[in-house]
Amino acid sequence: MKKLIAAIVLAGAALLATPAAANAAGYTPDSNVSVSGSFTAGGTAVVNFSEGAFQDNETVNVQVTGAGAVTLGALPTTTVSKAYTASSDGSLAVTVTFPQGASGTYSLTATGATSGVVGYASFTVAPADATAVSTANGSGTDGTLAFTGSTVSALALWVAGGAVVLGGGLLLVRGSVRRQRETV
Known part of the structure; x- marks a missing residue:
């Protein structure tokens, strides 16, 4: 026994001790995703998924997560989910509005309800005071964020x-x- x-x-x-194999899934290549806009506190970014990224007129579930509340449509929370409908050519445009106190990294995940295709975008939002390079004591910030990750x-x-x-x-x-x- x-x-x-x-x-x-x-x-x-x-x-x-043996890592598991990754699950195969349909992913939208980076070439099918473009991001534009203002990545600052209070700014607005637009994520465009190009033609054919999703099925025609498919329901696409979009989720945004990040360090602070974001607005996707009219829902300001730290994790926002909303269903969109892709256009007749499979393209989709999603507008993300960052809160006034936003800073840090935000991630957008768009998943096709029928096709299962997943598209990603991420944003690094500079804090509102990142442009201030001097303070009363002569020190300040150059607008870069501190590295808080791990090298392991x-x-x-x-x-x-x-x-x-x-x-x-x-x-x-x-x-x-x-x-x-x-x-x-």
């Missing part, structure tokens, strides 16, 4: 997590073998 449990733990560790790749995280799980499984097997030897 202990060997069976050890084998299951090791199999689970191997499964977690996802593969390194998967390998480290797999090693931890594998090590835990080996400790369980070792303890089981030790207890079995002590009882004999």
Whole structure:
């Protein structure tokens, strides 16, 4: 029984250490998406999906997420979803209005309800005070955002997590073998 449990733990560790394959889906190539407008607080951006990006007259579900509330139509929230209808040639234009206090990165995802085609766009909105380069104490900002991400790749995280799980499984097997030897 202990060997069976050890084998299951090791199999689970191997499964977690191996990344899963990505699901195939219909994606709109970057060449079919264009973004224009003002990426500033209070500004408006227009995302255009070119002809043939979606099926003719297809319902397209659009979702915008970001650091602060955005307005897609008349709905100001941090995540906005709204259904649009593609034109008779499969093109679509979506207008996004950023709030007065907007800053950071916003993402737009458009998914065709019938075709399942997914199109993406992202915006980096500069804060309203980004153009101010001097303050009372002589320091200021050049309008760039601080890097707050990580330099560790996802593969390194998967390998480290797999090693931890594998090590835990080996400790369980070792303890089981030790207890079995002590009882004999």
